[in-house]
Amino acid sequence: MAEGNNKPKSSNSKASSQKRSRKATGVAPVQQLQSRVEAYRExxxxxxxxxxxxxxxxLTGLARRLHVRSTIIExxxxxxxxxxxxxxxxxxxxADSLxxxxxxxxxxxxxxMLGEDERMPTVLALGDVHPENFGIMPNADNVPxxxxxxxxxxxxxxxxxxxxxxxxxxxxxxxxxGDQKKKHREKIVRKFVEGYRDGMEFYARHDKEASQQMRPDNSPKVIRRMFKKxxxxxxxxxxxxxxNETGRGFRANDELTPISSRISEFQGYINDVAKQNGIDPGGRAGQLKVKDVCIRHGQGTASLGLPRYYCLIEGPSKNASDDLIIEFKRARxxxxxxxVPENDFVAGEKGDRIAHGQRxxxxxxxxxxxxxxxxxxxxMSRxxxxxxxxxxxxxxxxxxWRDYAHACGQALAQAxxxxxxxxxxDYRIEPRIIEAMQPFDxxxxxxxxxxxxxVKRLKRDHKFFKMDLKRGAFDMTQKHYR
Structure with a gap:
């Protein structure tokens, strides 16, 4: 028997066979384009x-427009x-505003920004810092x-x-x-960075970042007005x-859709969060009993379109005056x-990572x-x-505006x-950051x-986005047709 008859089929033969099969059926392979996170990591x-x-x-011109389009779709x-x-x-x-x-x-x-500032000190970065991602919230004692x-x-x-x-x-x-002029806008930015420096120098001297909180009694005037409001x-x-009219559940409207059939399921999620964080029954959350569950619609900017649920927890008085609402938002x-440049620190995955960030x-x-x-x-829950x-x-x-920017800089420094x-x-970060900011000017x-x-790049990107939105670019995801 000839030796060649015992040879395995080559990969080329296999590819040819697949090609003939596709030709016979008239069906071309189509694949969903995958996330490009690893490509960008490289x-x-x-x-x-x-x-x-x-x-x-x-990138400029059409190449930039295609990048903006594909990144937003991804x-x-x-x-x-x-x-x-x-x-x-x-x-x-x-599309509404820049x-x-x-x-x-x-x-x-x-x-x-990929790979940028590799030499700079590493922190747990917030990731999405802007003027509206600072605000009033409850602490562990339900104090604002x-x-x-x-x-x-x-x-x-x-x-x-x-x-x-x-x-x-x-x-x-x-x-x-704020309709601020260019000169004043840049003064506001400088105040933000000065607030960050001032905060970092304070924590370097006093080592109080583990306990310091900005409350109504110790905050600047612009923040005190926020507390009052x-x-x-x-x-x-x-x-x-x-x-709703009974006080036993959520009302139904454009923002809220009750899903009371899932109460027992969400009771399990509340129990999981309580176990994670050591929350015992008997405090202001009563017996941690779920009264109702609803879907929350139309909230946030970056998170619009992601599932979000509200849980109504019965308060200790049981008279619908001190109930708690716990939010569950899909983590991405x-x-x-x-x-970011490679480092040795791991924050966790999705919901765990977000909870780690808050802690x-x-x-x-x-x-x-x-x-x-x-x-x-x-x-994630909150x-x-x-x-x-x-x-x-x-x-x-x-x-x-300047006072608010300074306060935000201080809050970011503490974070x-x-x-x-x-x-x-596992080392003190404050002295390294202070040194890395020199010379400060x-x-x-x-x-x-x-x-x-x-800002200039964002203006161009925004223009590209609005052009593409009108032409239906975001009605479907991109696919690979080869």
Missing amino acids: LAEAYVKYPCVMRPGD DHAVRIDEKAEGASEKFEEL FSFFRGTSLLFHRD IFGVNDFDDVLYGPFTWDLKRGITGFLIAAKEE ARNSRKEWLWDRYL QSALEGL VHLAHGDVFYGSVEIDDMSF ERAPFRDDIDLDDLSKDS HARSDDAGEL LFVDDLLCFGREA
């Missing part, structure tokens, strides 16, 4: 390793494919405090990434929301916004994943921050509260300073240059 590593590597921010692939309620609403909101576009496209923004309040994108990375995102946000918001009795808050991958960034924060699996998806509130940027005067207390860092000028360039 690009970030190359940027650190080699002195000259082109990054997405260097970031919203699940919502687009599932025809999620709120997905089209989010795209319309992104500030909304900036807030809702964190992945696009950070891909332009001011601080960073959005942990969806937390990841260990250079401290400068948060400052760069923050100053860009202040430049855009001060113009669109946020005051609301729990009973009025519950009855005005959430409870951090926009910084694969982009690190806030001293004695919300005890209901946790992580559960719902319908095989990762969700308490809604009558005094949970964000700044109304329209109400800020020229002077209060970063806690990376070596509650986080994974040069450091601020570099940040301002970054911010100016980022």
Whole structure:
């Protein structure tokens, strides 16, 4: 027998066979385009390793427009494919203003920064710093405090990434929301960075980041006004916004859809969070009994179109005056994943990562921050509260813009300073950051240059986005047809 007759079929023969089969059936293979996180991780590593590597921010013209389009589709692939309620609403909101576009496209923004600032000190970065991601929220004792309040994108990375995102946000918001002139916008940004430096120097001297909190009695005037505005009795808050006529469950309206059939299921999730965080029955959460569950519609900017549930927990009085509302929001991958320079610190995955961020960034924060699996998806949990509130940027005067920016810088400094207390860092981070900011005037000028360039790029990207939205670019995900 000839030797060649015993040879296995080559891969070329196999490919030819598959090709003939496709030709016979008339069906061409189609694949969903996959996440490009790992591809960008390799690009970030190359940027650190080699002195000259082109990054997405260097693209112009049609190449940039295609990058903007594909990145936004990738970031919203699940919502687009599932025809999620709120997905089209989010795209319309992104088109409405440059500030909304900036807030809702964190992945696009950070891909332009990939690999940047590799030499800078590492902290647990917030990831999505802007003027409206600071606010009033409950601490572990249900006392209102001011601080960073959005942990969806937390990841260990250079401290400068948060400052760069923050100053860009202040430049855009001060113009669109505050109608501030260019000279004053840049003074506001400088106050933000000065607040960060002042806070970092304070914690370097006094080592109080583990316990310090910004409360109504020790905060600057602009923040005290926020506390005053946020005051609301729990009973009025519950009855005005959430409870039905019986007080036993959620009302049904455009924002809330009761799903009372899932009470026992969500009771299990509440029990899981209580076990994670050591919450015992008998406190202000009563017996941790779930009274009702609803779907919450149309909330947030970056999270529009992602599933969100509210749980009504019966309070100790059992008269619908002191009930608690616990929110479960679908967790997504951090926009910084694969982009920050490589480091040895791990924040966790999705819901666990977000809960880790809250525990690190806030001293004695919300005890209901946790992580559960719902319908095989990762969700984070937190308490809604009558005094949970964000700044109304329209109400800020020229002077209060600067004061508010300074207070936000201080709050961010505390969040970063806690990376070596509650986080994974095993060395004091404050002295390293203070040294890395020297000479300070040069450091601020570099940040301002970054911010100016980022705003110009965002304006072009926003124009591309609006053109593509009108032409149906975001009605379906992109597929690979070869």
